[in-house]
Amino acid sequence: MRVAMTVNGSAHDHDVEPRTLLVQYLRESCGLTGTKIGCDTSSCGACTVLLDGESVKSCTMFAAQADGASVTTIEGLAHDGELHPVQQAFHENHGLQCGFCTAGMVMAAVSFLDENPNPTERDVRLGLEGNLCRCTGYHNIVKAVLAAAGHDMGIRDKAPSGAASGGAAT
Amino acid sequence: MTSVIGSRLLRREDAPILTGSARYVDDLPVAGALHAKIVRSPYAHGRIRSIDTSTAAAMPGVVAVFTGEDLAGDFAAPLPCAWPVTPDMVNPPHWPLARGEACFAGDGVAVVVATSREVARDASESVVVDYEELPAVLDIEDAAADRVLAHADLSGNRSYTWELTPDPAAVDAAFAGATHVVRERYVQQRLIPMAMEPRGVCVVPEPYGGDFTVYSSTQIPHILKIMLAVVSGVAEHQLRVVAPSVGGGFGSKLNVYAEEALCLALARRLGRVVRWNEDRSENALATTHGRGMIQDIELAADADGRIAAVRVHLLADMGAYLQLVTPGVPLLGSFLYTGVYDVPVMSFTCIGVFTNRTPTDAYRGAGRPEATFAIERAIESLARQVGVDSAEIRRRNFIPFEKFPYASAGSLVFDSGDYGPALDEAMRLAGYSDLRAEQARRRDTGSTRPLGIGFSSYVEMCGLAPSRALGSLNFGSGGWEHATIRVLPTGKVEVVTGTSPHGQGHETSWAMIVADRLGVPVEDVSVLHSDTAISHLGLDTYGSRSLAVGGSAVYAACEKVIAKARAIAAHQMEVAEEDLEFVDGEFRVRGTPASTMALQAIAFNAFLAHDLPEGVEPNLTADASYDPTNFTFPFGVHIAVVEVDEETGRVELVRYVAVDDCGQQVNPLIVEGQVHGGIVQGAAQALWEEATYDEQGQLRTSTLTDYLVPSAAEVPSLELAHTVTPSPSNAMGVKGVGEAGTIAAAPAVINAIVDALAPLGVTDIEMPASPERVWQTIRAARTGTGASAPTASSTGGAGAA
Numbered sequence: 001m002r003v004a005m006t007v008n009g010s011a012h013d014h015d016v017e018p019r020t021l022l023v024q025y026l027r028e029s030c031g032l033t034g035t036k037i038g039c040d041t042s043s044c045g046a047c048t049v050l051l052d053g054e055s056v057k058s059c060t061m062f063a064a065q066a067d068g069a070s071v072t073t074i075e076g077l078a079h080d081g082e083l084h085p086v087q088q089a090f091h092e093n094h095g096l097q098c099g100f101c102t103a104g105m106v107m108a109a110v111s112f113l114d115e116n117p118n119p120t121e122r123d124v125r126l127g128l129e130g131n132l133c134r135c136t137g138y139h140n141i142v143k144a145v146l147a148a149a150g151h152d153m154g155i156r157d158k159a160p161s162g163a164a165s166g167g168a169a170t
Numbered sequence: 171m172t173s174v175i176g177s178r179l180l181r182r183e184d185a186p187i188l189t190g191s192a193r194y195v196d197d198l199p200v201a202g203a204l205h206a207k208i209v210r211s212p213y214a215h216g217r218i219r220s221i222d223t224s225t226a227a228a229m230p231g232v233v234a235v236f237t238g239e240d241l242a243g244d245f246a247a248p249l250p251c252a253w254p255v256t257p258d259m260v261n262p263p264h265w266p267l268a269r270g271e272a273c274f275a276g277d278g279v280a281v282v283v284a285t286s287r288e289v290a291r292d293a294s295e296s297v298v299v300d301y302e303e304l305p306a307v308l309d310i311e312d313a314a315a316d317r318v319l320a321h322a323d324l325s326g327n328r329s330y331t332w333e334l335t336p337d338p339a340a341v342d343a344a345f346a347g348a349t350h351v352v353r354e355r356y357v358q359q360r361l362i363p364m365a366m367e368p369r370g371v372c373v374v375p376e377p378y379g380g381d382f383t384v385y386s387s388t389q390i391p392h393i394l395k396i397m398l399a400v401v402s403g404v405a406e407h408q409l410r411v412v413a414p415s416v417g418g419g420f421g422s423k424l425n426v427y428a429e430e431a432l433c434l435a436l437a438r439r440l441g442r443v444v445r446w447n448e449d450r451s452e453n454a455l456a457t458t459h460g461r462g463m464i465q466d467i468e469l470a471a472d473a474d475g476r477i478a479a480v481r482v483h484l485l486a487d488m489g490a491y492l493q494l495v496t497p498g499v500p501l502l503g504s505f506l507y508t509g510v511y512d513v514p515v516m517s518f519t520c521i522g523v524f525t526n527r528t529p530t531d532a533y534r535g536a537g538r539p540e541a542t543f544a545i546e547r548a549i550e551s552l553a554r555q556v557g558v559d560s561a562e563i564r565r566r567n568f569i570p571f572e573k574f575p576y577a578s579a580g581s582l583v584f585d586s587g588d589y590g591p592a593l594d595e596a597m598r599l600a601g602y603s604d605l606r607a608e609q610a611r612r613r614d615t616g617s618t619r620p621l622g623i624g625f626s627s628y629v630e631m632c633g634l635a636p637s638r639a640l641g642s643l644n645f646g647s648g649g650w651e652h653a654t655i656r657v658l659p660t661g662k663v664e665v666v667t668g669t670s671p672h673g674q675g676h677e678t679s680w681a682m683i684v685a686d687r688l689g690v691p692v693e694d695v696s697v698l699h700s701d702t703a704i705s706h707l708g709l710d711t712y713g714s715r716s717l718a719v720g721g722s723a724v725y726a727a728c729e730k731v732i733a734k735a736r737a738i739a740a741h742q743m744e745v746a747e748e749d750l751e752f753v754d755g756e757f758r759v760r761g762t763p764a765s766t767m768a769l770q771a772i773a774f775n776a777f778l779a780h781d782l783p784e785g786v787e788p789n790l791t792a793d794a795s796y797d798p799t800n801f802t803f804p805f806g807v808h809i810a811v812v813e814v815d816e817e818t819g820r821v822e823l824v825r826y827v828a829v830d831d832c833g834q835q836v837n838p839l840i841v842e843g844q845v846h847g848g849i850v851q852g853a854a855q856a857l858w859e860e861a862t863y864d865e866q867g868q869l870r871t872s873t874l875t876d877y878l879v880p881s882a883a884e885v886p887s888l889e890l891a892h893t894v895t896p897s898p899s900n901a902m903g904v905k906g907v908g909e910a911g912t913i914a915a916a917p918a919v920i921n922a923i924v925d926a927l928a929p930l931g932v933t934d935i936e937m938p939a940s941p942e943r944v945w946q947t948i949r950a951a952r953t954g955t956g957a958s959a960p961t962a963s964s965t966g967g968a969g970a971a
Contacts, residue, residue, distance in 0.1 A: 017288070033197035034190015036417075038366050039450035043874035046366060074190035087188040091180055094839045097847065098673030099187030100194065100366040100417025125882040132874065134366050134418050135673050137850030137911075138882035140843060 003063045007032065008076025016063055022056075023047040025063035026073055034074040034103050038132070045131030048104035048111075049073050055111030057104075057130070074103035077110070086110050086148045095144035097135035105131045109145045119149055175686045175902075178839040181678045183671075192415040195370030195387045196447045203372065203443040204233055206433060207290035209280040209297045210455065211272030214308065214526040214867025216301035217322070218270055221280055226296040231289035234440065235297060237280045238267035244435040246403035249491070250426055252393075252646035253498035255522075259330040262321045262524075264491040266401075266428040266435070271322055272301070273490035274526050275867055276455030278428055283436055283444060306526035306867040310464055310487045313523040320490060320524035327524045329488050330497055334504045335517035336581055344479030344515055348470035352551045358461040358540045359937055360487065360861040362871065363533050364879050367417020368453040371430050372445035373437035381408045382437060386430055389419040390710035391670055393647065395702050397426040397494075402434050413700040416672035420851070421532030422457050423672070424712045425494045429456075454872040459861055460533020462487035463500060467507065467544045475556035475563050480579070482507045482544065484520040489529035496531045497522050498645065502631075502713075503537030505580035509545035510589050510629045510805060511567035516579040526867050532712065534851055534912045535630075542628045546917035550924065551933065560625045560921070561597060565590065568627075575898070582631060584803045585899045588831070592893050593627060596807040596829040599891055605811060613929060618817055621824075622926025624810045626918035632906035633718030633802040633899075650797040651715070652707035653723035655684065655731050657790040659777040661770025663688065663695045665727075668708015669720035670700045674908065675840045676716060680724050682836055683902070687728035688769055689755025707795065714804075714906025717836065722900045723796035729901075730792035735772045738790075741783035742775060743767055802897045802905035806830035808849070810918035814926045819945025821857060821923055823886055828914065831893045832907040838892075841907050846888050848911020854880050855912075856919035858938050878938075927951070 003020075004013040007030055014029035026032045026049065035058060038046035047058040050072040058071075077084040083091065086109050096102040105128065112119070112127040119127065124145045125138070133141060186192040223235035248263040267278045280297050284290035307318040313327040320327050335341065345351060372385040382404060388394050391411040399406035416423065429446050436444040448456060463486045470479040486500040504518040553563035568589040569576050576584040602623070609621040634640070635649035654666040665684055669676050677697040685692035698704050711720075732752055739757040740747040743765065750757045757772075759765040772790060775781065779788035811825040828845055835841045858878035862870045871877035896903025916937065923939050924932055930951040935943065 019288075027197075031199070032190070033193065033199075036194070036367070037196070038368070038417075039874045041450070041873040041875045044366065044450070074188075078189055083185075083188060090188060091184045094181065094843050096184060096187055097675070097843055098366065098418040099183075099192055099415065102187050103190055106188065121887065125885075129881045129883040132366065132879050132881060134364060134420070134851070134879065135847045136843060137846035137848070137888060138885060139846040139888050142882055142887065 001064060003067050005066050005068060006070040008072060018064060020063045021059050022061050022063045022066050023058035026058060026071070032073050032075050036100055036103055038100060043132065044101070045108060046101050046104040048107040048131065050107060050111060055108050074106060077106065084110065086113065089144040089148035093140045093144035093147055095136065095141045101131060101133040105133060105141060109148065113145065113149055117149060121146060173686050174682045174692055175836055176838065179678060179682060179692065179837055181675050182681070183675055183677050194367055194415045194417055195372055195385050198372055198385060198414065200372055200374065200443050200445065203445045204283050204285060204440065205287045205290045206436060206444055206446040207282045207294040208278040208429065209282065209294050209299065211268065211275060211277045211279050213272060213301055213303050214275045214306035215304040215320070216272045217304055218268065218272060218279060219300040219302055222298040223280065226282055226293040229289065229293045229296065231285045232293045233283045233285065235280060235282050238265055238269040241267060241435060242269065244439060245401055245431065247401050249401060249428060249431060250397050250494060251492035251496060253495045254644055255332050255497045255501060256330045259497060260324065260328065261492050262324060266432040273321060274528055275869060276528055277490065281432060281436070283440065308525055308527060308863055308867050310485050310523060310525065313525045314485055314521060320526050329492065329522040329524060332501055332520045333518065334580060337515055338517060340515040341479045341481055341517045345468070345470040345481070348478060349473040350471040350475065350552060350555045352469040352548050352555065354467050354548050354551055356465045356467070356544055356547060357936055358463040358465065358543065360462040361460045361533055361855060361859050362454050362861050362877055363420045363422035363457065363460055364877065365418035365420055365422055368448040368450055369423065369427065369429065369457055370447040371433045372443065373433040374443050375437050375441055381410070382434060383410045383412060384430065384434060385412050385414060387416050387423055388413050389416065389423040389670055389672060389712055391700055391702055392668060392708040392710050394426055394430065398431060398434055401426065401431045404434065404438065410703045413670050419672050420534040421460065421536055421712065424532050425458060450874060451872040454877065455528060455869055458493050458531035459489065459528050460530060461540060462530045463540055465540065465544045467548050469548050469552055471552055475552055475558060475566055477511050477513045477567050480508050480513055480516045480545070482518045486520055486522045487527070487530055488522050488524050489527045490524060491529045493529045493531040496529055498643070499530065499532055499536045501537065501643065503541035505578065505582050505631060506538055506541040506629065507545055508579050509542065510569060510627050512569045512573065513579050527863060528869070534848065535909045536713065538630045538909065539852060539913045539916060542626065542913050543917045546626045546628070547920065550921055561593060564593060564625065564627050583800060584629065585800055585897045586895045587629060587803060587805050588893065588895045589627060589805060592805065592807045592829045592831055595891055595893060596809050596827055599829065599889055600809045600811070600825070600827040619813050619815055620926040622812045622814060622922040622924070624918045624920065624922025624925055625807065626914045626921065627807045628914045629803050629805040630910060630913050631801040631803055632714035632909060633798055634713035634715045635801055636799060637797050647709065648797065649709065649719065650795050651709055651720040651723040652793070652795045653720070653727040654793050655727040655791065657731060657769060657773035659774050661694070661773055663690055665695060665697045665724060666705050667697060667699045667720055667724060668705055668710065669716040670708070670710045671716070672711065674711065674716060675837070679717065679836045679840060680721065683721055683724050684728055687725060688731065690769065714908040717904050718802045718900060718906050719796060719798050721836065721904060722798065722902065723794050725901050726794035726796045727792045730794055731790060734786065734792060735769055735790055737783055737786055738772050738776055739767045742781060798899060800899040802833065802899060804830065804832040804905040804907060804910050806910060806914060808914040808918045810922040812919065812922040812926055814923060814944060816948055819941035819948065821939055821944060823853060823857070823919065825886055825889065827889045828911065829891045829893060830907065830910055831895050832910065833895060833897045833905040834903040836904065842890055844907045845890055845911045848909060849888055849915045850880060850885050852912040852915025853885065853919050856916040856937055856939060860938050
């Protein structure tokens, strides 16, 4: 069947099997391999993209369901050689190591900040719950997202009372 | 010039990743590739009576279907175990596809090769395998009893017994004379590494001459090249191995896997590109697991709680086969069961046994987290017996600063350490007395959310390794690392390293080392790696070795470049070499500061070779193979703070303080990143993760919905600090840091939970401390049916929530 959509501003139209997932369409038909496949249960979030501006895990839907839609992948985020503020914040805060979760994590963060431009640390942690990372322990990812939103990491919304909050001393 | 060493330089690796242009194996565009799909045994143990491939082979798009017997002539040797830990170690042959007998659920028995991934998958479901189901052994202690055999033709399940007991009589005497004796048993549950990138392989036959390029998501391209030559029979010089971007390893990509050997054999047989990528659930079954041990530890101590001896017996689960370093993993921990403590004597015995489960192998820390867990849990029991605080029992036993370099009871020499200041700093950062006050307040008011504070003071041995030391352990490789530096005619610098990064940022850190040593801008240095056609020599990345060994090789190559440049400069400036000093990238004549020659100019002159001193070869390049003189011994103190919800059993990790000492830091930004990730992986062992099996030997946790890798919502921000105690063993004073967080974290978290529940009489809880297990522990304590945790069957724990 033919499936057409706009990906990162460019028109795509490909003949695919009906069972083709959106993530396969992006990777195999469009050749946009920045979007990753990290699991087979929609748990890891490595395949997160924006569909008409909202984040979706592109392994949870068929390409056919995105027919006519506008999709943004990690390849479409930077403009004119300038990183998107979320990409830049991940770089400046060392929010990535091996990089396999990064595309999905960045796309999820872009969508999250769009919906919640002024989050607390807890908001960020809950907002990124659907994206797994094995390298960073999330510390610098959360820091990057808060930085992208104009926060620093001084916020602690959950320390036992009476406990001195040390903060990063290094 | 201010040194770039120690600065928080942002990573040069980031841009390609952040823009989606970094290519991992599955991203490589290779025209005309065939796709392989492995048919795996659904039984934990089964005799293969017959395999009918005819239906699958007839499906449109299927190129070939092979069984293990079909490919019997395609392999020169079974998959390798490079660490025969004892001369009599039992190592059943492990072929890329099983022949006659499948020994774990997930063991490959056939392979379908097709024109697309989908066709290969569809066809694999039409391969009909007739099995005779055999009894399976799934429990470590059961395996040791030899009631059921993991391999039908072995006489027992024991692979080896390994001992480290320098002075048995002294250990017996210490126990005989002890005031306090602690005896504890801990279970290190099986873990699944779950690197975010599943494994992938793509083998490209070169158009003529019989050469092959193997792309693999591996930590060890150099070792893989040698081993694939041995297994496949393809001559080593006809193989090139490339590790493109690799999405995390944690030890799980430190191996020579069936699929790598299989894709090579298929590409050779079919003359076509063959690629394979595993699904996540396949990753959980077919990629090595970690941990999996029962630990019996005993401490002998005097009346003040000073430890006189440590005795350890391990029963370690090898799984169904010995993979690359499977048998050696528990041994890597053997030297560390005395921890950071001044213990005169120790004894250690490990029995490795086969079970019908996925093979185990290195997983972040590899033996050292297990050892640290045992000593850091046992010392809490000792503190309780002696009646002193957790901090005090540690302080009493710390190896004193004056004793470094310290000859340990396990026959190692700890290079440097200063443990007291790390403890002080951790307690200060945590606000220890305030925490204890808050804990008391909650206890006094009958809060149902008690607070617990847990310590872990660790030392680890890393920077694998002095080749001589590896030789004494019968490890099948040296431990050196190689680097090449080329100062190019235009003054730019290329560095070739034998390390193979997969997230650790070597391109950034190695460029910093070279910029510092050669006095060139860091932007002028490029770092090449992970392709055996570019990096000819190397021993790759594992065991927190890359900086201490690979970085030291880079440093050593810089020294050679400087020495050669000095000879050329002296010749051309017509001065003696001793009259030249090398400062900020140029040679200066002492006492005549205006008379200088820059490294870049020397490089150009060395390239021209018009006027070189007698005996000096053209080009400003140098190679160094660096063999370390010792391991490095990073250390630190971590403090975990938890809240336990007594009504639900849920444990919340509310704070985590870590003070680590990895010697001189090259890039603190990267060091912190390593520690962050390590801590969460260690805490995940304590709280969430476990590979569980049902009674038939089916892995129950084969997806990320069942195997609980924590998300950002489960963990707090981490509070880090460091001390700096340089290693005397290498020129930069550096130690490793990749595994430190994981080594420290699990006992800190479990100690905190036990501390929270101490008023109920709880003294232990098995990992993972799932809500169900914590709740049952609390209930058992309250109803007086035993104060310690319900023991999990070793085929699977109380399922995590």
